[in-house]
Amino acid sequence: MNTIRKPYVHLKALSTDLKGRISEMAIIKVERIRSVSKTILLCKGVPEKQADIIADTIVDAHVKEKHTHGLGRLSIYSRKIDSRQMTADTKLEKIREYPVITVLDAHHGFGQVAGYYGMEICAEKAQKYGVGVVGVKDSNSFGAAGYYGEIAAKKNLIGIVMGNASKALAPEGGKTAILGTNPICFSFPGTDKYPAIVLDMACSVAARSKVRIAAKNGNKIPVTWAKDSNGKPTEDPLEALKGSMCSFGGYKGFGIAMAVDILAGLLTGSAYADEVKALNTPSGFSCYGHFLCAINPEFFIDYEEYILRIEHFIESIKACGDPGNIFMPGEHAYLNAKKNKDSVYVTDSIVQEVNQLADTLDVNRLN
Numbered sequence: 001m002n003t004i005r006k007p008y009v010h011l012k013a014l015s016t017d018l019k020g021r022i023s024e025m026a027i028i029k030v031e032r033i034r035s036v037s038k039t040i041l042l043c044k045g046v047p048e049k050q051a052d053i054i055a056d057t058i059v060d061a062h063v064k065e066k067h068t069h070g071l072g073r074l075s076i077y078s079r080k081i082d083s084r085q086m087t088a089d090t091k092l093e094k095i096r097e098y099p100v101i102t103v104l105d106a107h108h109g110f111g112q113v114a115g116y117y118g119m120e121i122c123a124e125k126a127q128k129y130g131v132g133v134v135g136v137k138d139s140n141s142f143g144a145a146g147y148y149g150e151i152a153a154k155k156n157l158i159g160i161v162m163g164n165a166s167k168a169l170a171p172e173g174g175k176t177a178i179l180g181t182n183p184i185c186f187s188f189p190g191t192d193k194y195p196a197i198v199l200d201m202a203c204s205v206a207a208r209s210k211v212r213i214a215a216k217n218g219n220k221i222p223v224t225w226a227k228d229s230n231g232k233p234t235e236d237p238l239e240a241l242k243g244s245m246c247s248f249g250g251y252k253g254f255g256i257a258m259a260v261d262i263l264a265g266l267l268t269g270s271a272y273a274d275e276v277k278a279l280n281t282p283s284g285f286s287c288y289g290h291f292l293c294a295i296n297p298e299f300f301i302d303y304e305e306y307i308l309r310i311e312h313f314i315e316s317i318k319a320c321g322d323p324g325n326i327f328m329p330g331e332h333a334y335l336n337a338k339k340n341k342d343s344v345y346v347t348d349s350i351v352q353e354v355n356q357l358a359d360t361l362d363v364n365r366l367n
Contacts, residue, residue, distance in 0.1 A: 024348040028366055030341065033071060034059050036358060036366050040074055043361045044081045045088035050113045057112045057143045063340040064333035068209035069143040071366075072216075072350045075357050076280045077110075085285055086110070086140060092117055095137075100125050103135045103268060108285045111142030111163070115290060119151045119159065122294035126157050130299035135268035136290035141165065141279045146200030146330065149187030152294045153196035156303065159187035160293040164265040166278035166286070168208045170244040172251040175231045177244040178274045181208050182260040187330070189297070191307050194314050198330030203257035204245035211237045211245070217349055265289040 037058045041051040061069035080086035090109025094102055102121050106114040118134040125132025142148070145161040152159030165180025181202040190196035202208070206225045214221050215237035223233045226240030234240050247253030265272030270289025277286045297306045318326045346366075355365040 025345045026348055026351045026367070027343050028346050028351065029343050030059055030063060032366055033062060033344070033346075036354065036364060037071065037074060039363045040078070040354075040357060040361060043363060044078055046110070047089055050090055050110065053116045054110055054112045057147050060147055060337075061144055062344045062346065063337045064144075064146075065336045065340070065344075066144050066333070067346065067350075068207055068213050070350075071346060071354050072213065073141075073143070073279070075353055078357060079280070080140075083283075085281070085283070090114060092136075100129050100131050101133045101135075103137065105137050106139035108138055108140065108287070111136075111140040111288060111290065112147075114139045115142035115148045115161070115163075115292065116151070118290060118292045119148045119161070119294065122159075122292050123152060123155045123157055126152075126294035126296040127155075130296045132294045134290075134292045135264075136292070137268040137270040137287075138285065139270070139288045139290055140286050141288055142290060144200060145183040145185035146187065146198045146333065148292060149185040149198050149200065150196060153187045153189045153198065155294075156189045156297070158189070158295040158297060159185065160291075160295070161185040161187075162260045162264045162291040164261045164270070164272060164276055164289050165208075166276045166281070167274045168245045169204060169247050169254055169257055170227070170231075171254055172247075175227075175229070175244070179203075179254065179257045179261055180276060181245055182257040182264070183207075184256065184260050188310065189306070191311050193311055194328070195334040196330060197310075197314070197328050198333065200330065200333075201248075203247060203253045203260065205248050205253075206245070208245055211240050213347070215241060217347055260291075264291040267291070 034055050037055040038051045041054055058070045081088045087107055087109040090113040091107055092114060093105040095105050096103035104118060114136045118136055121134050122132035142163055145163060148161045149159040162184050164182050167177040168181050169179045170177045181204040183202050185200040188197040211221055211226060220235045221237050221240060223235050226234060226243060226245050228234045228239040228243040261272050268289040271287035277284050279286055297303060314328060320326060351366050358365045
């Protein structure tokens with residue numbers, strides 16, 4: 001017997017907060033998330049096509065269970081636009097243009113809009129020249145890097161996506177955060193048999209946005225995620241936000257974060273190192289930078305051969321363990337998206353936050 005999911009239902013979550021309370025979750029229809037997100041963005045002056053892109057990234061984050069890049073950002077966007085620290089209408093200006101390279105100035109608009117159109121430009125160049133590269137300056141957070149990697153993969157192109165972020169990582173041996181968690185994505189086209197390979201990761205053990213969500217909900221974090229201001233491991237997200245995140249692999253993760261910052265920030269003319277301001281900064285522009293690249297496999301081998309080789313590659317890796325035990329990067333997100341195509345779980349605190357914003361704007365709530 002099938003159970004009908006209601007638009008909004010309270011359920012108990014498995015995790016407890018720092019005071020031992022049980023967090024509550026709600027079931028929200030996916031199309032409700034899309035429509036409410038778009039309506040709020042339109043009310044803040046975002047043009048319709050851009051609002052569609054941003055709303056789609058929010059939906060994509062929730063169905064893939066990357067909730068930190070979803071609805072919780074709407075109130076931040078609203079505050080930034082109201083305080084003129086973010087441009088509602090993202091006007092992308094080409095400041096450098098060459099056959100395979102374009103540099104865009106986002107003029108402090110939405111990172112999602114810059115990332116979407118930036119990858120579209122990359123794809124167009126890659127289809128003609130074999131490779132396309134776009135740098136973006138003076139942008140904001142673009143959410144999950146994998147979203148733009150998938151744009152490339154759906155066009156049968158290899159994608160590389162990088163973005164810098166506000167200071168969160170301290171160098172090995174240091175106590176002061178200077179580099180962002182700096183997301184990086186590598187995506188490879190899939191086949192009829194297997195979904196695209198999408199490696200989307202932060203250079204920290206966990207994304208810093210997960211710590212912010214934990215702090216908002218009063219939840220603990222794993223002790224391996226972050227250190228307090230004294231450089232000591234902590235389970236308290238509030239103390240973690242005063243200190244620094246832990247790089248994956250120690251100096252290796254910090255080294256990759258440094259490379260991302262050079263390509264996405266320093267090279268594009270954006271802020272870099274500790275000059276980048278957090279998305280929810282109380283004053284000043286964030287000045288994030290992005291680096292996007294698309295590569296056309298057909299400039300290396302026939303695409304039919306690529307399909308045969310990538311399938312063999314995937315099957316060789318999956319054969320290293322028992323059936324169903326090995327997952328390719330991005331496969332969990334792909335399966336989550338199929339499972340959550342109609343509705344998703346959203347924390348009660350985020351639902352209430354979005355509903356308060358909707359009430360302020362006199363538009364429909366999530367529930």
